[in-house]
């Protein structure tokens with residue numbers, strides 16, 4: 424297939440700032456429909472991109488357009504039900520992060536995709552970097568031995584989103600077409616949660632892809648600091664292989680203040696320090712050898728367009744993905760357990776859903 428006919432469901436901030444421009448400028452892609460329940464968003468898409476195959480209902484679009492692939496860029500609470508409809512229509516799917524809010528829903532999407540032999544991938548831009556690839560290769564080659572501990576940190580500027588005041592970031596993010604809805608990240612009924620589903624999912628998706636670890640038990644503290652959703656999270660994990668790890672995240676970084684995103688992986692024969700912000704990777708072996716990789720600039724270290732184009736390349740050229748549905752589901756396993764732990768104050772065993780262990 425030379426060109427993939429792709430539809431986008433959800434014409435909000437992320438789809439209009441990144442997915443639509445990256446698809447419209449990619450020769451292997453044809454944007455065949457855009458769906459949004461809000462007529463004002465469809466009007467903006469028509470005016471800004473000149474697109475006119477616009478729908479208010481994703482089921483009608485799936486029936487009439489029969490795209491090769493769909494990108495779902497909706498508020499988190501709608502990911503599962505709309506993703507299920509896409510897969511049940513026999514259409515390949517790229518789901519934005521977090522894949523779903525609940526573990527059983529995530530594995531249900533994986534099962535539906537497997538049964539129909541459909542592509543299922545998740546919108547994790549950092550997994551598409553050369554550094555993620557090199558770090559994963561080093562782990563798989565056994566360079567650092569058996570992984571014993573991981574330490575992950577993400578401190579980012581999202582508090583105004585979590586507060587329901589996205590306009591506060593207009594000067595930082597520009598919003599060429601639209602900013603996020605006020606409730607998208609602030610209302611627990613729609614967002615599911617805050618910093619965990621918004622940002623820790625990135626950290627988990629990258630760490631789990633690089634290491635191939637699978638969480639077995641989780642204990643978490645989360646604090647809201649007056650918001651309706653979590654602003655800071657501290658999550659302790661024990662993995663299937665006995666390794667332990669910690670994921671910490673804070674969404675309260677101010678414009679102009681330093682953000683941090685780092686994953687440190689310690690094995691029996693060395694360690695890997697992967698810092699997507701500021702875009703560095705080094706490997707430190709037990710014999711003293713240090714491998715420093717060339718630094719990535721911000722466009723290389725956070726390739727926002729890579730996720731939608733990967734879906735197109737998977738459809739047209741059969742390439743693989745560094746963010747398969749199984750990875751999304753394992754990240755949801757970790758976060759679902761973390762939210763339940765924070766709520767109950769108890770350690771939570773990660774659910775297993777009669778699915779074979781994913782090959783990550």
Ligand SMILES: NC(=O)c1ccc[n+]([C@@H]2O[C@H](COP(=O)([O-])OP(=O)(O)OC[C@H]3O[C@@H](n4cnc5c(N)ncnc54)[C@H](O)[C@@H]3O)[C@@H](O)[C@H]2O)c1
Pocket residue numbers: 432433434435436437438458459460461464479481495496497498499501505519520521546547548601602603604605607621
């Ligand atoms: N990968 C990344 O780095 C990254 C960055 C930002 C956002 N995202 C993700 O993208 C997704 C969308 O976020 P956003 O900031 O664009 O949100 P948004 O609020 O700007 O957009 C969501 C859109 O969905 C529409 N909508 C809601 N329910 C619908 C339905 N049932 N059918 C059709 N349209 C519906 C809304 O009208 C809105 O236009 C989220 O999952 C978010 O986490 C990913």
